[in-house]
Amino acid sequence: MKKKRSSILRYDGVQTLLASLLCILGGLLIGFIVLLIIEPSGAWEAITSVLKSYFRYSSAKMQLKYLGQVLTRTAPLLMCALSVLFAYKVGMFNIGAAGQYVAGACAALYMGIALKMPWWVCMIAAMAAGALLGAFSGALKTYCNVNVVISGIMLNWIALYTTNMVLSMDGIKNPMSPYTMQLRGLNTEGLIPQMGLNTLFGNEKSVTIAIPLAIVMAIVVWFILNKTKFGYELKATGYNFHAAKYSGMKENRNIILTMMIAGALAGMGASLLYLTGIEEWETTISSVPAMGFNGIAVAFLGGLSPIGSILAAYFIQHITMGGGNVDLSVYCAQISGLISSLIIFLCAFVAFFKLAIQNRLRKREEAALLAAKPEKGGENA
Secondary structure, three states: OHHHHHHHHOOHHHHHHHHHHHHHHHHHHHHHHHHHHHOHHHHHHHHHHHHHHHHHOOOHHHHHHHHHHHHHHHHHHHHHHHHHHHHHHOOOOOOOHHHHHHHHHHHHHHHHHHOOOOHHHHHHHHHHHHHHHHHHHHHHHHHHOOOHHHHHHHHHHHHHHHHHHHOOOOOOEOOOOOEEOOHHHHOHHHOOOOOOHHHHHOOOOOOOOHHHHHHHHHHHHHHHHHHOHHHHHHHHHHHOHHHHHHOOOOHHHHHHHHHHHHHHHHHHHHHHHHOOOOOOOEOOOOOOOHHHHHHHHHHHHOOOOHHHHHHHHHHHHHHHHHHHHOOOOOOOOOHHHHHHHHHHHHHOOHHHHHHHHHHHHHHHHHHHHHHHHHHHHHHHO
16 A cells, blocks of 8 residues: 555656645645734634635625636636746746736737727737747847846836836826726727626626636647647757757747747736726836736646646635635735735745655655665575
């Protein structure tokens, strides 16, 4: 039985799952301890409300409606995770996914509100904007040896303030508020079609084909990375830049293409959110949206797997929405964000726990081999 259990633990997928569960439990435990320190009487109720999320509603219709909202916000989060993991597989840490997401939002909303373009044109524009920003970061790495982390951070802020400036133009910004005009009221063709999916989720207006589109993109990314020659070349470039160069691969092209694709994925993620009409862009925002940064946690929680990231993106969005259900008469308004951020923070330790599991297995195997040697010697004697 022990041998069977250890053989199961050798599978990479099982190790990733266990590591992810450890991170989730650790985040919940720390969050619970923080709640106990602040106000012990309401700690259990607060942590359970985070986990219940939309299940706290007694009506099945309301549960489906809020589930639809969770899934709507899961789609862009998944795309940002795909952006991060795609670049990471090629040896680059795409912290610039947040800026590429912002650039995508700018292009999608400008095309939809100012130019009244249909949704698919807006989506292509968002992908192109994200790809352009990603390509710039890749070109800086290739030709100027600028680390993509440094260039990504700088470009995040450039993208943010450029977007604020563009979307503050007359005809795009709502003159009565700091937000852009509602796409739903100006250009219904700019909204991603629902195709009847909204009827499955309590007629929630924000539920569109964005959700299946994101899942399809996750499958496409998995296929490219694992089943194509192009994906093999990209990963080979990431594993060893010089070896890829001397084997005849176009290493500079691969780096720029990788960042372009990663940027396009993040840009598409922004279009999957803003083209559903669930929210508008705030033109006075002074911090980069968390969606791109949360994509990093989702990518690692999902074990840097496109398929695993689907479940991880849903979980992160589930607890993020559940964090808003904490009783504000007992705790301050920021406590929901604190609990969610603690869990998200712990998700970044998936690789650490996975390595710990692997080291534990290796030590156990070494101990078993050492124990078997004297027995073999005794038999020979």
